[in-house]
Amino acid sequence: MEYFVQQLINGITLGSIYGLIAIGYTMVFGIIGMVNFAHGDVFMLSAFIALILLLALTQMLGITPLALALFIVLILAMLLTSLWAWAIERLAYRPLRGSFRLAPLISAIGMSIFLSNLVQVTQGPRNKPVPEILNGVFTFGDPEGYTVTLSYKQILIVAVTAVLLAAFWYVVQRTSIGRAQRACEQDRKMAALLGVNVNRTISLTFVMGAALAAVAGLLFMIYYGVVHFNDGFVPGVKAFTAAVLGGIGSLPGAVLGGLLIGLIEVLWSGYFSNDYKDVATFSILVITLVFLPSGLLGRPEVEKV
Amino acid sequence: MATQAADVRVADAPRGRAGAIAAAVKDASGTALLALGLSFPILALRTEQNMANQLVLDQRWSYVAIAVLLAFLARLLYLLRLAFAASPPAPRIAAPAADRPALRLLTMAGVLLLLVYPFLALALVGRAGAIKWIDNFAIQILIYVMLGWGLNIVVGLAGLLDLGYVAFYAIGAYAFALLASHYDLGFWVCLPLAGILAAFWGVLLGFPVLRLRGDYLAIVTLAFGEIIRLVAINWVDLTRGYAGISGVPRATFFGLPFEDSDQGFAAFFGLEFATIHRTIFLFYVILLMAAITNWVTLRLRRLPVGRAWEALREDETACRSLGINTTNTKLTAFALGAMFGGLAGCFYVTSRGQGFVTPESFTFMESALILAIVVLGGLGSQVGVAIAAVVLIGGTELLRELDWTKSIFGRDFEPTHYRMLLFGLAMVLVMIWKPRGVISTRIPSIFLKQRRAVRGDLVGEGHG
Numbered sequence: 001m002e003y004f005v006q007q008l009i010n011g012i013t014l015g016s017i018y019g020l021i022a023i024g025y026t027m028v029f030g031i032i033g034m035v036n037f038a039h040g041d042v043f044m045l046s047a048f049i050a051l052i053l054l055l056a057l058t059q060m061l062g063i064t065p066l067a068l069a070l071f072i073v074l075i076l077a078m079l080l081t082s083l084w085a086w087a088i089e090r091l092a093y094r095p096l097r098g099s100f101r102l103a104p105l106i107s108a109i110g111m112s113i114f115l116s117n118l119v120q121v122t123q124g125p126r127n128k129p130v131p132e133i134l135n136g137v138f139t140f141g142d143p144e145g146y147t148v149t150l151s152y153k154q155i156l157i158v159a160v161t162a163v164l165l166a167a168f169w170y171v172v173q174r175t176s177i178g179r180a181q182r183a184c185e186q187d188r189k190m191a192a193l194l195g196v197n198v199n200r201t202i203s204l205t206f207v208m209g210a211a212l213a214a215v216a217g218l219l220f221m222i223y224y225g226v227v228h229f230n231d232g233f234v235p236g237v238k239a240f241t242a243a244v245l246g247g248i249g250s251l252p253g254a255v256l257g258g259l260l261i262g263l264i265e266v267l268w269s270g271y272f273s274n275d276y277k278d279v280a281t282f283s284i285l286v287i288t289l290v291f292l293p294s295g296l297l298g299r300p301e302v303e304k305v
Numbered sequence: 306m307a308t309q310a311a312d313v314r315v316a317d318a319p320r321g322r323a324g325a326i327a328a329a330v331k332d333a334s335g336t337a338l339l340a341l342g343l344s345f346p347i348l349a350l351r352t353e354q355n356m357a358n359q360l361v362l363d364q365r366w367s368y369v370a371i372a373v374l375l376a377f378l379a380r381l382l383y384l385l386r387l388a389f390a391a392s393p394p395a396p397r398i399a400a401p402a403a404d405r406p407a408l409r410l411l412t413m414a415g416v417l418l419l420l421v422y423p424f425l426a427l428a429l430v431g432r433a434g435a436i437k438w439i440d441n442f443a444i445q446i447l448i449y450v451m452l453g454w455g456l457n458i459v460v461g462l463a464g465l466l467d468l469g470y471v472a473f474y475a476i477g478a479y480a481f482a483l484l485a486s487h488y489d490l491g492f493w494v495c496l497p498l499a500g501i502l503a504a505f506w507g508v509l510l511g512f513p514v515l516r517l518r519g520d521y522l523a524i525v526t527l528a529f530g531e532i533i534r535l536v537a538i539n540w541v542d543l544t545r546g547y548a549g550i551s552g553v554p555r556a557t558f559f560g561l562p563f564e565d566s567d568q569g570f571a572a573f574f575g576l577e578f579a580t581i582h583r584t585i586f587l588f589y590v591i592l593l594m595a596a597i598t599n600w601v602t603l604r605l606r607r608l609p610v611g612r613a614w615e616a617l618r619e620d621e622t623a624c625r626s627l628g629i630n631t632t633n634t635k636l637t638a639f640a641l642g643a644m645f646g647g648l649a650g651c652f653y654v655t656s657r658g659q660g661f662v663t664p665e666s667f668t669f670m671e672s673a674l675i676l677a678i679v680v681l682g683g684l685g686s687q688v689g690v691a692i693a694a695v696v697l698i699g700g701t702e703l704l705r706e707l708d709w710t711k712s713i714f715g716r717d718f719e720p721t722h723y724r725m726l727l728f729g730l731a732m733v734l735v736m737i738w739k740p741r742g743v744i745s746t747r748i749p750s751i752f753l754k755q756r757r758a759v760r761g762d763l764v765g766e767g768h769g
Binding site: 080087104112117119124128233237244278283285 | 324337342343345346347348350351352353354356359360361362368409460466513516517520521523524525527528529532535536539669670673676677680681684704722723725726728729730731732733736737741
């Protein structure tokens with residue numbers, strides 16, 4: 001039982017990170033129908049940006065209160081990653097909007113290769129060990145037997161995710177920005193006719209997705225304590241799986257999918273074998289798409305002739 | 306800011322030339338500012354590990370200055386060109402195919418050059434240099450040409466987007482390696498077996514995804530590609546995991562091994578033994594295999610099944626209502642594409658792989674590379690795929706040769722590190738420049754009166 005609770009805690013933590021990345025996929029797919037292949041690498045880039053900022057603040061500027069430093073890093077990393085996402089959308093995707101379907105996909109794959117190699121060239125190919133912060137844990141259960149540990153990091157991750165998702169939900173459901181986004185998602189041409197600036201709304205969608213990916217990047221860096229230039233691909237595909245599982249285009253679906261994927265991955269490696277955990281995730285992706293293409297919370301797609 | 310690119314066109318600007326230049330400079334300054342923002346943490350501060358294994362920051366502001374300046378100049382030149390040059394719209398229908406002797410002549414010259422290429426290389430750079438030019442360049446490029454043509458059947462003709470093509474390449478390679486190490490079979494026996502096995506897997510993986518369309522199909526094929534690779538990594542009993550399978554027998558000259566013995570190729574023909582014999586032989590093998598791929602594709606386009614593929618790409622619903630069996634049509638496309646991938650994989654082990662196969666050779670990057678070759682060359686265009694393979698693979702290989710850049714950028718400068726960086730950037734730029742690929746015309750399989758090349762964007766892109 002304790003073992004199960006421990007796996008549950010780990011799974012929810014991992015799932016929160018996947019959920020944050022998945023929102024970027026699901027929103028972009030919802031609004032322009034494109035799989036933003038570079039999103040995983042934007043996430044990896046944001047982890048590096050956060051790491052560099054954290055080092056710069058603590059080592060070069062000497063900001064000692066950890067909470068303050070982390071808060072500044074969070075805000076700056078969100079801003080800088082958003083800038084990247086804006087530039088990528090502007091340079092690589094917008095000129096191809098309305099072009100044939102494969103063009104943005106190839107452009108996104110090219111961007112993904114560019115980003116991971118940019119980080120490799122500028123930051124070096126080796127693993128980057130992150131300075132150890134927030135190492136405290138709470139311990140529950142029988143001290144003689146198996147104890148459940150809940151680390152400060154895990155609490156931070158789940159808390160930050162929950163707060164951000166609530167804020168995000170408010171923006172999409174209650175503000176004019178979110179209304180414009182939902183309008184563009186339903187019918188871009190009609191939204192444009194009614195005075196919505198479609199280009200700006202799409203840019204904003206990319207920016208919002210990237211900001212959440214930046215939060216995920218910072219949390220990922222703190223949680224795992226190591227970052228590598230190749231870290232974008234696998235979490236990216238898993239987050240995409242989460243988005244598909246939850247129903248692509250659906251925000252609560254992305255979060256639900258993220259949590260499910262996190263739990264499945266952790267429980268699989270906890271109870272079966274660590275080796276095949278990625279195979280399990282990819283199999284879920286295939287099974288979902290083949291048998292339940294609209295996901296758990298998505299709308300079924302109507303085929304128009 | 307960068308969003309108002311169109312504002313600086315001379316025609317729109319009442320201020321004339323000076324106004325256009327001023328606007329361009331202003332816009333380019335915005336781009337420079339953006340470049341500053343983008344390069345600030347990632348380029349300016351490099352994380353390095355010190356002796357105590359802690360990360361410290363290394364400041365490199367000069368790199369940021371260079372990046373900002375480059376962004377400014379690139380944007381300025383682009384805007385000025387845009388402002389002072391007007392291009393007429395391209396015609397929808399190009400000259401009739403028969404009237405394009407230049408292209409035909411170029412193709413003929415290319416084929417002739419390929420036939421004598423190994424001997425030309427030998428004559429020009431000698432024996433030691435020729436191995437590199439034949440093996441690294443020609444054989445590698447031809448493998449990718451063959452893979453590109455194989456994938457072209459699936460993506461270009463049938464319009465089924467496959468992001469996991471490397472799975473079949475891997476299946477071909479592992480089929481050869483496993484058959485050879487367990488049953489002692491040689492290359493020439495394994496080659497057809499690898500092709501058949503890959504085709505079988507093509508049908509097997511194609512079957513569940515028949516209902517899927519568009520991006521969903523792409524993602525499922527990507528997942529299949531990754532699953533095959535992960536199984537190859539984790540099923541250690543069979544594949545020996547990351548360590549890979551080594552000692553796979555090399556190709557023989559129809560039974561004559563390339564070795565320094567009395568039974569060897571050199572002794573049989575009374576030649577002096579040299580390793581380059583094998584390389585030249587392998588070159589002709591892959592040349593023949595690629596030529597067969599091309600020939601089969603071209604012939605199939607005239608058969609009912611080929612026409613069905615193209616009809617499927619243009620409109621699946623119409624296809625079905627006309628009584629075409631879309632299931633069989635899709636599966637044959639998957640199977641044939643997979644077969645050529647498998648054949649190329651089998652050949653890869655014996656040539657570039659040096660009789661050694663590991664899962665590392667079959668990452669998603671390879672799939673992306675092959676798809677990029679097909680799309681950048683022009684979907685459905687055989688010549689385009691060949692050109693794209695030569696430019697992309699040859700170009701990135703050439704970057705290995707740029708040792709002279711060290712004299713400009715200093716001794717630590719390693720041009721090969723920038724290979725994939727430039728490759729990714731090139732993919733984006735070519736897509737923006739020509740979304741339909743470098744060969745932007747297509748020759749339809751069926752025509753009413755006259756065979757004419759049409760613009761690429763008149764051809765459908767498929768739904769699956």
